[in-house]
Amino acid sequence: MNRPRFIPNPDTVMPHFQPILSMDTQTIYAYEVLGRYTGPQGVRSLGPFFHDSSLSMEEHISIDRIIRRKAIASLVNAPENTRLFLNLKPNWIYHFRQRPEQLPTLRFLREHNIDPSRITIEITEDSFFDDIEELARVTRTYREAGCQIAIDDVGSGFVNFDRIAYIKPNILKLDLELVKKCGRESFFQEILRSFAVMAEKIGAFLLFEGIETREEVQIALSLGARYLQGYFFSPPQAAMQNPDAFRPILERQIQQFVDHALWQQHADLRAAEELRDSLLTCLHRLSDCDAITPGAADAFVHPFLELLPKMVIRVFLCDERGYQWSSNFTRQNGHWKQDSDFIGRNWAWRPYFLSNIVKATHQEAGKLSAIYTDAHTGKKMRTYIYPLPGNLFLCLDLT
Incomplete structure (x- = not known):
């Protein structure tokens, strides 16, 4: 009807x-x-x-x-x-x-x-x-x-x-x-x-x-x-x-938002500082290293993998134009797995990549990216980029 x-x-x-x-x-x-x-x-x-x-x-x-x-x-x-x-x-x-x-x-x-x-x-x-x-x-x-x-x-x-x-x-x-x-x-x-x-x-x-x-x-x-x-x-x-x-009611809600946002900003800075401190031994060694050649990139990364904190789940080496020089080193079940298929890939298209490269270069210090969802794993993570001699950058993916 x-x-x-x-x-x-x-x-x-x-x-x-x-x-x-x-x-x-x-x-x-x-x-x-x-x-x-x-x-x-x-x-x-x-x-x-x-x-x-x-x-x-x-x-x-x-x-x-x-x-x-x-x-x-x-x-x-x-x-x-x-x-x-x-x-x-x-x-x-x-x-x-x-x-x-x-x-x-x-x-x-x-x-x-x-x-x-x-x-x-x-x-x-x-x-x-x-x-x-x-x-x-x-x-x-x-x-x-x-x-x-x-x-x-x-x-x-x-x-x-x-x-x-x-x-x-x-x-x-x-x-x-x-x-x-x-x-x-x-x-x-x-x-x-x-x-x-x-x-x-x-x-x-x-x-x-x-x-x-x-x-x-x-x-x-x-x-x-x-x-x-x-x-x-x-x-x-x-x-x-x-x-x-x-x-x-708006003033209360804005105050709550500002309090949380400021806390988050300070927490991010503390996280970057804690990461830098935990990597201090590795980073000191890196800052004193000689020029790295593409063929020696994996040999350069290997020695300090076991020194990295557990929050680091992936490591690779890139140049300033986004080309990857090293293999991907991924932590799986407590052990590092090496994947050389990633050598030569370019990551300049990633939204965070070039801006963080520039900031890390000018500040001569590590730069921690914003939180993003990794397209391969679906997990939330951040990337810490540290400048090396020869316009190279060590990239650490963190959970």
């Missing part, structure tokens, strides 16, 4: 506002506008209506425009720095590709004399199969009018990098499910960290939505979140809130 089609009475439709919090000011930066309607059971979400594929795009758009118009009208009496995030599906925007000057949102802003810089157009990461360049052209009309652009639900499925590249968003909203999975599996943190790097490279800020716990706040902060949103702070409400309403 087909369920009856539900289209809300336009007179019952209204916007609700969920605060988006800024980490740099600890205040409400903006509100995401979400649709609600009043029915026999009280106020209800319009989410099921907008996700009902049996309804036409025109039916969805007609209700959404009512919500947008009312939300924009609410800015007339709001403080001047109040901003709104308005959700728009790519297909809705693409609908205006031939007449971008008629975009309803921009018309509503003109009607109420609202500065477009107070609006962020949030483009959802849903199915879109039309011309991405045309979509980007219409999106550019919003940007040229003064609006900011955000892409929603980044990471919810296979990431549409084309959309990100063409649209050039100011803000990337990270999918809440990935944030929740971070609490269970560290691998998801690495995926989110890649988005943080991407956002930094393209000049965008990260907004983490769906935050429900303190743990998720800390994960988001550790991954570079500038903005946070979720029920941990507030559900969507009919009225806007005091901009400073969440300052105390």
